[in-house]
Amino acid sequence: MCKNFCLLVIIVFALVACSPAAVTPVATEPVSTPMAEPTAVEPSPTAAVVEPSPAPVELLPMTFMAGYKPQANLPFVGVYVAKAKGFFEEEGLDVTVEHSAGQGQHLQLLSAGTIQVTNQDAAVLLQRRADPGLPLVAIALLGQKGQQAYAALKSSGIESPKDWEGHTVGYKGTPPPDLFALISAAGADKDKIELVNVGFDPRLLTEGKVDVYPVFKSNEPYMIRSWGYDLNLWAAEDFGVPSLGLTYVTSEEILETQPELLTRFLRGALRGIQYASEHPDEAIEITLTYTGPETDPAHMRFMLDAELKDAQSNLTAEKGWGWQTQEQWQALADMLKAEGLPVEDDISSAFTTQILEAARDK
Amino acid sequence: MNRSRKSGWVALTIVLIFLGGWEAAVRIFEVPVYILPSPSRTFETLAANPEMYLQASALTLGESLAGLLIGVLAGGLLAVLLTLLPGLEGGVMTLAILMKSTPLVAIAPLLTIWLGFGVVPKIVITALMTFFPVLVNVLSGLQHVEPALTDLFHSWNASRWEVLRHLRLPTALPFLFAALKISAPLALIGAVVAEWTGASGGLGRTMWLAYTNLNLPYLFAAIFILAAGGMSLFRLLGWLERKIVFWLPDSRES
Numbered sequence: 001m002c003k004n005f006c007l008l009v010i011i012v013f014a015l016v017a018c019s020p021a022a023v024t025p026v027a028t029e030p031v032s033t034p035m036a037e038p039t040a041v042e043p044s045p046t047a048a049v050v051e052p053s054p055a056p057v058e059l060l061p062m063t064f065m066a067g068y069k070p071q072a073n074l075p076f077v078g079v080y081v082a083k084a085k086g087f088f089e090e091e092g093l094d095v096t097v098e099h100s101a102g103q104g105q106h107l108q109l110l111s112a113g114t115i116q117v118t119n120q121d122a123a124v125l126l127q128r129r130a131d132p133g134l135p136l137v138a139i140a141l142l143g144q145k146g147q148q149a150y151a152a153l154k155s156s157g158i159e160s161p162k163d164w165e166g167h168t169v170g171y172k173g174t175p176p177p178d179l180f181a182l183i184s185a186a187g188a189d190k191d192k193i194e195l196v197n198v199g200f201d202p203r204l205l206t207e208g209k210v211d212v213y214p215v216f217k218s219n220e221p222y223m224i225r226s227w228g229y230d231l232n233l234w235a236a237e238d239f240g241v242p243s244l245g246l247t248y249v250t251s252e253e254i255l256e257t258q259p260e261l262l263t264r265f266l267r268g269a270l271r272g273i274q275y276a277s278e279h280p281d282e283a284i285e286i287t288l289t290y291t292g293p294e295t296d297p298a299h300m301r302f303m304l305d306a307e308l309k310d311a312q313s314n315l316t317a318e319k320g321w322g323w324q325t326q327e328q329w330q331a332l333a334d335m336l337k338a339e340g341l342p343v344e345d346d347i348s349s350a351f352t353t354q355i356l357e358a359a360r361d362k
Numbered sequence: 363m364n365r366s367r368k369s370g371w372v373a374l375t376i377v378l379i380f381l382g383g384w385e386a387a388v389r390i391f392e393v394p395v396y397i398l399p400s401p402s403r404t405f406e407t408l409a410a411n412p413e414m415y416l417q418a419s420a421l422t423l424g425e426s427l428a429g430l431l432i433g434v435l436a437g438g439l440l441a442v443l444l445t446l447l448p449g450l451e452g453g454v455m456t457l458a459i460l461m462k463s464t465p466l467v468a469i470a471p472l473l474t475i476w477l478g479f480g481v482v483p484k485i486v487i488t489a490l491m492t493f494f495p496v497l498v499n500v501l502s503g504l505q506h507v508e509p510a511l512t513d514l515f516h517s518w519n520a521s522r523w524e525v526l527r528h529l530r531l532p533t534a535l536p537f538l539f540a541a542l543k544i545s546a547p548l549a550l551i552g553a554v555v556a557e558w559t560g561a562s563g564g565l566g567r568t569m570w571l572a573y574t575n576l577n578l579p580y581l582f583a584a585i586f587i588l589a590a591g592g593m594s595l596f597r598l599l600g601w602l603e604r605k606i607v608f609w610l611p612d613s614r615e616s
Contacts, residue, residue: 069574098479101560101570105471112475200574203397223576227396293411294572294580 059094062261063115064269067246068102070290072300073218074142074273074307075119075246077283082272084286091264097290107134110251116258117265121147122244123177126333129350130342135252138351139262140270140322143245144313145237148178149217154230156211161186161234167211170198177339178236178243179214185239218306222299242331245310247351248322259355267359270321277308320360324351399579404586407579414568419587422553422565425481429488430549436489437496438538445504445530446522462494466552470559484561488552492545496538503537504530536610539603546599547592554588 066076079097082088088095098115100106106118111134120128122141128134150169152158158167165188171179175195183190198204198213202220205213206229215221221231236243248269250262276283284300291300315323326348333347344350381401387393388400395403408415440458444451466487473483507529515525557566565584572580 069571099560099562101558103471103559105474105560108471109475114475201576203576207397223396227394292568292571293414294568294575294577296575296577299575 057092059089060092060261060264061094061096062117062265063096063098064265065098065100065106065109065115065118067100067106067119070099070287070292071219071295072284072287072303072307073119073246074276074304074311075248075269076290077276077287077304077307078142078269078273080272080286080290081276081283082268084289085272085275087268087271087275088265091268093261093264093268095265095268099290107136110249111135113251113253116254116261117248117250119246120249122247122329122332123336125247125249126329126336126343126347126350127341129347130344136249137252137255137349138247138249138324139255139266139355140248141244141324141328141351142247142273142311142322143307144316144328145245145310146178146235146243147216147218147245147310148176148243149215149221149233149235150179150182150212151205151215151221151224151231151233152212153205154232156232158211158232161188161239164188164212165192168194168196169212170196170204170210170214172199172214173197176214177336177341178241180339181241181335182234182236182239185236185241186234217310218303222302226296226299242328242335244328244332245307247324252349255352255355259358262355263358266322266355270359273311273321276304280304280308320356322356324353324356396576396578399582403579404582408583408586411583415565415583415587418563418565418568418584419591421481421563422550422557423591425484425553425556425564426488426549428481429485429552430492430545432485432489433492433545433549434496434538434542437493437541438500441497441500441504441534442526444501445526451501458494458497461490466490467555467559470556474560479560479562484553484556484564487556488549491552491555492549495544495548496541499537499541499544500534503534506537507533535607536603539599539607542599543596546595550588550592550595 064079066073066079068076070076079095083095083097100109100118106115107120107128109115110118117139119142120136120138122138122143123146125136125138129136150161158164161183164183169179179195180190183193196210198210202213202215202224204210206224206227213220215224215233217233217235221233224231248266255262280301284297284304287300287304288295288297311321315325315328329347329351333343336343385400385402388398399407440454444454470483470487473486477483477486504526511529512525515529520528553564554566554569557564558570561567565587569581569584572578572584
């Protein structure tokens with residue numbers, strides 16, 4: 001009784017400290033039922049301080065939905081490791097991990113309040129905010145570079161995007177904006193390139209049905225090489241086109257009503273990522289408990305290594321994993337706008353460093 | 363009995379010839395395993411992971427049968443209701459066709475929002491998929507009684523309920539079995555599709571993981587299980603039909 005009361009006092013105190021308006025004891029209610037009135041949240045320099053709970057106390061339940069099937073994407077690994085190593089528990093969280101089939105339902109569930117955090121590609125996040133107006137907010141930017149690249153078989157003789165002229169180039173679903181930006185940055189003529197929708201099937205490249213195939217840098221190149229083919233790869237950032245990768249994302253409502261929950265989540269997950277960077281073998285072992293036997297461990301290791309590399313920049317060297325700036329987001333937004341895609345005029349609500357700061361200032 | 367045993371051997375031989383041809387083609391043309399795995403490779407995968415496939419199959423089969431049961435009960439009861447209150451038929455059938463035309467993949471996330479991450483949304487999707495063939499078939503069965511027999515029942519002063527109980531329902535039974543033969547394999551597909559759109563277990567999830575890893579032996583192993591399951595359900599229904607609708611001549615025996 002006293003223990004619960006003390007915890008409640010600590011949590012209420014923490015909520016008061018970090019968000020003056022959210023004084024309702026959210027922690028004692030199911031997390032998906034926001035109790036507090038929505039109010040403007042100001043980044044608070046006096047960050048919340050919650051001691052890691054030493055005694056077994058009631059953990060705060062929440063759900064993280066990975067934006068795709070179980071695999072070694074960095075945002076997933078951070079959560080897998082944090083859960084397995086007890087980092088979330090030390091933060092007083094009981095995190096349930098779900099997986100999306102990757103058709104956007106994780107964004108739907110987040111907007112509906114069924115889950116509290118998921119992950120999303122930065123460019124897609126900006127577009128979904130503008131249309132249909134999903135209330136998404138990035139609380140950490142893990143992919144400091146984009147995930148996409150374009151691949152051709154080395155044997156095809158295609159050496160640069162200029163050589164794409166007269167060939168077929170695949171895209172998944174709709175042609176991504178960075179494709180056109182890359183084509184024009186490389187000085188190629190997009191009218192001389194035939195674009196075809198290929199979906200997910202890298203066999204179309206090896207079987208010669210398409211000459212240039214869109215890949216996730218950390219995924220298909222491993223598969224295709226394991227089948228015995230050499231690849232040429234081109235990524236947007238190699239041609240000076242701004243690109244960003246995966247973010248941890250929450251909704252505006254959860255950011256307003258439960259910043260403390262998000263802070264604890266992010267602190268645990270970033271610790272998981274740090275641990276994975278120091279102990280990649282163990283991180284893959286943990287990941288494999290989610291993926292099942294049809295997954296190749298070496299493939300997962302390739303994925304983790306590639307994503308750890310792209311998660312590091314001058315910015316993260318100074319500020320830590322997941323850091324993000326207005327400059328980065330604005331450059332991406334400008335590129336999307338230049339390609340004629342809907343993006344909000346003011347993108348400053350699309351991301352926040354409030355949670356990153358609070359998580360760091362422990 | 364003798365005949366059905368013979369037809370069983372014929373079926374087995376045809377399946378074996380098909381698998382043999384497939385195996386030979388894969389070997390002769392050296393088809394890479396990520397394009398098309400050989401049956402032998404597929405069976406090896408099955409044999410190497412018995413526990414995983416058993417668990418996944420049990421879950422998927424359970425969801426299928428639960429969904430099928432609900433779908434059949436709902437479709438059958440609705441058909442009876444529409445026979446007793448024919449005025450409702452136009453409206454209810456419009457609604458049923460609307461539901462039937464909705465691609466369930468598109469509404470699967472909605473079901474997750476309403477019903478959670480567990481098995482319930484999978485059962486609901488399976489029920490939605492199996493309900494329509496039952497409704498349409500049973501309804502036409504209930505309506506296709508011979509006019510002469512209806513007249514006879516009326517001359518006996520039979521109530522609407524008695525006509526249903528003693529005339530319409532027995533007439534509709536063969537129609538129900540025809541519907542079940544369509545709906546039962548559909549139930550397996552329904553559960554797999556539902557799992558494919560997000561699940562933490564089952565054959566659908568196994569297939570989705572295998573496909574996105576382009577690990578085709580794992581994918582085909584699940585397809586083999588589904589094919590065997592669909593065939594077993596179909597045969598079981600044929601056997602039940604011969605037992606229950608005993609007054610009709612069996613097409614295979616005549």
